[in-house]
Amino acid sequence: MSQESKKKKEELEEKNGSMARDLKEVKELGKQMERHRTNEELQEEGKDPDPIQYDEEE
Structure with missing residues:
Protein backbone atom coordinates (compact mmCIF):
# COMPACT_ATOMS: atom_id res chain seq x y z
CA MET A 1 0.00 0.00 0.00
CA SER A 2 1.41 3.38 -0.99
CA GLN A 3 2.01 6.22 1.45
CA GLU A 4 -0.81 8.22 -0.15
CA SER A 5 -3.37 5.41 0.28
CA LYS A 6 -2.27 4.87 3.88
CA LYS A 7 -2.75 8.56 4.60
CA LYS A 8 -6.24 8.58 3.02
CA LYS A 9 -7.21 5.48 5.01
CA GLU A 10 -6.03 7.09 8.26
CA GLU A 11 -8.01 10.26 7.51
CA LEU A 12 -11.18 8.26 6.87
CA GLU A 13 -10.75 6.27 10.07
CA GLU A 14 -10.35 9.48 12.10
CA LYS A 15 -13.62 10.94 10.78
CA ASN A 16 -15.69 7.77 10.87
CA PRO A 49 -39.60 12.77 14.55
CA ASP A 50 -37.26 9.84 14.10
CA PRO A 51 -39.04 6.48 13.96
CA ILE A 52 -38.98 4.23 17.00
CA GLN A 53 -35.87 2.05 16.78
CA TYR A 54 -37.07 -0.73 19.09
CA ASP A 55 -40.22 -2.23 20.55
CA GLU A 56 -40.54 -1.50 24.29
CA GLU A 57 -42.29 -4.83 24.92
CA GLU A 58 -39.30 -6.86 23.74
Whole structure:
Protein backbone atom coordinates (compact mmCIF):
# COMPACT_ATOMS: atom_id res chain seq x y z
CA MET A 1 0.00 0.00 0.00
CA SER A 2 1.41 3.38 -0.99
CA GLN A 3 2.01 6.22 1.45
CA GLU A 4 -0.81 8.22 -0.15
CA SER A 5 -3.37 5.41 0.28
CA LYS A 6 -2.27 4.87 3.88
CA LYS A 7 -2.75 8.56 4.60
CA LYS A 8 -6.24 8.58 3.02
CA LYS A 9 -7.21 5.48 5.01
CA GLU A 10 -6.03 7.09 8.26
CA GLU A 11 -8.01 10.26 7.51
CA LEU A 12 -11.18 8.26 6.87
CA GLU A 13 -10.75 6.27 10.07
CA GLU A 14 -10.35 9.48 12.10
CA LYS A 15 -13.62 10.94 10.78
CA ASN A 16 -15.69 7.77 10.87
CA GLY A 17 -16.75 6.39 14.23
CA SER A 18 -14.03 8.00 16.29
CA MET A 19 -14.43 9.53 19.71
CA ALA A 20 -13.75 13.18 20.46
CA ARG A 21 -10.02 13.77 20.36
CA ASP A 22 -9.77 16.70 22.75
CA LEU A 23 -11.70 18.94 25.15
CA LYS A 24 -12.43 21.49 22.43
CA GLU A 25 -14.19 18.85 20.34
CA VAL A 26 -16.13 17.59 23.37
CA LYS A 27 -17.38 21.12 24.07
CA GLU A 28 -18.44 21.60 20.44
CA LEU A 29 -20.35 18.32 20.48
CA GLY A 30 -22.07 19.43 23.70
CA LYS A 31 -23.20 22.65 22.02
CA GLN A 32 -24.60 20.65 19.11
CA MET A 33 -26.55 18.43 21.49
CA GLU A 34 -28.00 21.46 23.31
CA ARG A 35 -29.37 22.76 19.99
CA HIS A 36 -30.82 19.35 19.07
CA ARG A 37 -34.62 19.42 19.17
CA THR A 38 -36.69 16.76 20.93
CA ASN A 39 -39.34 14.67 19.22
CA GLU A 40 -42.03 16.75 20.94
CA GLU A 41 -40.53 19.99 19.61
CA LEU A 42 -40.44 18.56 16.10
CA GLN A 43 -44.08 17.46 16.34
CA GLU A 44 -45.09 20.97 17.47
CA GLU A 45 -43.46 22.30 14.29
CA GLY A 46 -45.44 19.81 12.20
CA LYS A 47 -42.43 17.65 11.44
CA ASP A 48 -42.07 13.90 11.87
CA PRO A 49 -39.60 12.77 14.55
CA ASP A 50 -37.26 9.84 14.10
CA PRO A 51 -39.04 6.48 13.96
CA ILE A 52 -38.98 4.23 17.00
CA GLN A 53 -35.87 2.05 16.78
CA TYR A 54 -37.07 -0.73 19.09
CA ASP A 55 -40.22 -2.23 20.55
CA GLU A 56 -40.54 -1.50 24.29
CA GLU A 57 -42.29 -4.83 24.92
CA GLU A 58 -39.30 -6.86 23.74
